[in-house]
Amino acid sequence: MIGNAYLEVSNKSQRYTFDVLSNQNIEVSTEASWITLDSANFEKGKNKVGFTTLANEDDERSGIILVKMGAENEREVLVVQETGKAPVFYVKPDGTGDGKSWANATDLNTALEKSTTNSIIYLSEGIYKPSKTIRNGDATNQADNTFEIAKNLTLIGGFEANATSASKSNPSIYKTILDGQLSASVNCYHTVTITAAFDAESKVSISGIIIKGGNATNRGSNVTIADVRYNRGWGGGMLIANAKVELNDVEVVDNKTSNSGGTVGYGAGIYAFNNADITFRNVKINDNKGGNNGGGMWLADGNLTAYNSQFNNNSASGTAAGLHGYPNATITLYNCEIKNNSNTSYGAGLYVRENSKAYVINSIISGNKSTSANGGGGVMLYGGTTVYLISSTIVNNTSTGPGGGVYRRNLVNNLEIYNSLVAGNIQASTSKDVDNFVEATATNPTIRNSVIMTSVYSDQGTIEAGSSFVPSAMLNSDFMPIGQNNPALVKGVDKEGLSAYASTFNPIFSDHITKDMFGAERQLKIMGYKVK
Numbered sequence: 001m002i003g004n005a006y007l008e009v010s011n012k013s014q015r016y017t018f019d020v021l022s023n024q025n026i027e028v029s030t031e032a033s034w035i036t037l038d039s040a041n042f043e044k045g046k047n048k049v050g051f052t053t054l055a056n057e058d059d060e061r062s063g064i065i066l067v068k069m070g071a072e073n074e075r076e077v078l079v080v081q082e083t084g085k086a087p088v089f090y091v092k093p094d095g096t097g098d099g100k101s102w103a104n105a106t107d108l109n110t111a112l113e114k115s116t117t118n119s120i121i122y123l124s125e126g127i128y129k130p131s132k133t134i135r136n137g138d139a140t141n142q143a144d145n146t147f148e149i150a151k152n153l154t155l156i157g158g159f160e161a162n163a164t165s166a167s168k169s170n171p172s173i174y175k176t177i178l179d180g181q182l183s184a185s186v187n188c189y190h191t192v193t194i195t196a197a198f199d200a201e202s203k204v205s206i207s208g209i210i211i212k213g214g215n216a217t218n219r220g221s222n223v224t225i226a227d228v229r230y231n232r233g234w235g236g237g238m239l240i241a242n243a244k245v246e247l248n249d250v251e252v253v254d255n256k257t258s259n260s261g262g263t264v265g266y267g268a269g270i271y272a273f274n275n276a277d278i279t280f281r282n283v284k285i286n287d288n289k290g291g292n293n294g295g296g297m298w299l300a301d302g303n304l305t306a307y308n309s310q311f312n313n314n315s316a317s318g319t320a321a322g323l324h325g326y327p328n329a330t331i332t333l334y335n336c337e338i339k340n341n342s343n344t345s346y347g348a349g350l351y352v353r354e355n356s357k358a359y360v361i362n363s364i365i366s367g368n369k370s371t372s373a374n375g376g377g378g379v380m381l382y383g384g385t386t387v388y389l390i391s392s393t394i395v396n397n398t399s400t401g402p403g404g405g406v407y408r409r410n411l412v413n414n415l416e417i418y419n420s421l422v423a424g425n426i427q428a429s430t431s432k433d434v435d436n437f438v439e440a441t442a443t444n445p446t447i448r449n450s451v452i453m454t455s456v457y458s459d460q461g462t463i464e465a466g467s468s469f470v471p472s473a474m475l476n477s478d479f480m481p482i483g484q485n486n487p488a489l490v491k492g493v494d495k496e497g498l499s500a501y502a503s504t505f506n507p508i509f510s511d512h513i514t515k516d517m518f519g520a521e522r523q524l525k526i527m528g529y530k531v532k
Contacts, residue, residue: 024070034064158208171208216265235271240398267298327354
């Protein structure tokens with residue numbers, strides 16, 4: 001028995017496998033010169049047959065891998081390698097042409113189907129609705145429609161409706177919207193699903209596009225693609241697995257999770273998992289509504305690096321309204337906002353859990369609210385995690401329980417606060433802005449050149465006698481330090497000190513750590529996300 005008798009492969013040089021189950025010894029061969037087999041002989045039983053393809057710089061080609069299982073049983077595996085000529089497509093919502101020019105624009109589903117690795121797809125303004133079923137999905141269920149990105153390619157939106165070859169993308173004016181709201185009663189489980197295989201030399205790049213209208217539900221069911229299970233209840237706006245992805249000037253807004261199709265889902269805006277490696281630049285994950293855990297974005301077993309991005313105004317009927325890393329996630333935020341998210345349990349703003357790590361640099365976390373007595377308004381650490389707050393401001397967050405600013409709970413959670421402000425948060429009267437669940441394994445946080453509530457910490461990590469911070473008088477409406485005798489204006493760290501601090505980390509933060517959120521040089525020793 002052969003697991004897959006037809007394989008579509010990239011135009012790059014890559015290794016692939018397929019399963020063979022036999023009660024006889026197995027012989028494998030091919031006459032295709034661009035296919036190299038790992039081995040020609042296998043013992044009986046279940047085996048993974050591996051092969052490597054050469055890069056293709058010409059037209060699409062195909063080859064046969066012959067599998068012999070004993071003397072009389074033969075099977076063929078057809079391998080089709082995409083063209084190496086990487087076609088470019090021009091797309092409009094009502095396009096019916098071949099996609100080779102704006103005058104003959106095609107539709108998005110056709111462009112995605114005919115594209116190859118490194119193709120570029122240009123999209124004009126307008127609303128695009130998914131009309132194609134996800135691979136291996138249920139064609140009778142409209143909710144299984146999605147814009148599936150199965151190859152490492154580039155999508156660029158923001159072109160005017162009457163675009164010409166001289167037109168430039170301007171997404172602030174020409175809105176390109178991928179909308180999963182198919183009718184008054186039907187939403188796609190995921191408006192966009194990225195199933196492209198991870199490739200160190202290629203990526204999925206999306207620019208100038210708004211993604212909305214998804215509804216992740218029916219968490220008890222999956223669609224399996226290339227041995228990866230894509231849960232219907234994960235990621236209303238986007239579901240990403242095992243891919244290298246870059247979003248630029250993208251908005252993921254007004255998506256949800258609900259129980260309308262079964263068990264309520266997770267991660268209303270984005271759910272990314274299975275070693276996904278994601279970069280954001282000027283991305284907004286805003287106004288998404290989670291009917292369960294995860295409002296804005298949930299990252300599991302992956303990496304996220306975000307620049308100048310927002311995770312604002314999301315909600316969750318559970319944990320992690322804003323941004324969630326769980327488990328084994330690494331999150332690095334430069335110049336980002338996590339604001340005005342609300343939920344009913346742990347971690348309304350940033351919630352990291354189970355061996356996850358977060359670096360928060362030049363960022364503001366404010367206005368987040370948890371109505372649960374469990375704690376964690378702004379930042380929540382749980383189950384063996386590490387968080388670094390560097391030149392950041394955590395203010396005006398609310399928790400009905402402990403730790404309105406930062407709360408650590410369950411196992412050892414390491415916290416380091418450097419050149420930051422954590423003050424003016426609201427929590428239970430018996431708690432404080434930075435708090436920890438009482439456990440024998442708890443460790444003290446490292447706090448240097450920072451303000452915590454009213455206390456000022458020195459570069460040695462000790463509370464400075466005679467210095468006091470008053471949030472109501474020493475922060476303006478943008479939460480920047482102001483006023484006379486304000487320790488947050490003189491007790492912080494300048495760019496030389498920040499550079500020295502950055503050199504102790506991997507990755508190196510370099511230029512970002514020596515400037516504030518808006519690019520101003522940190523010439524003075526001012527704490528927090530903003531210096532002018």
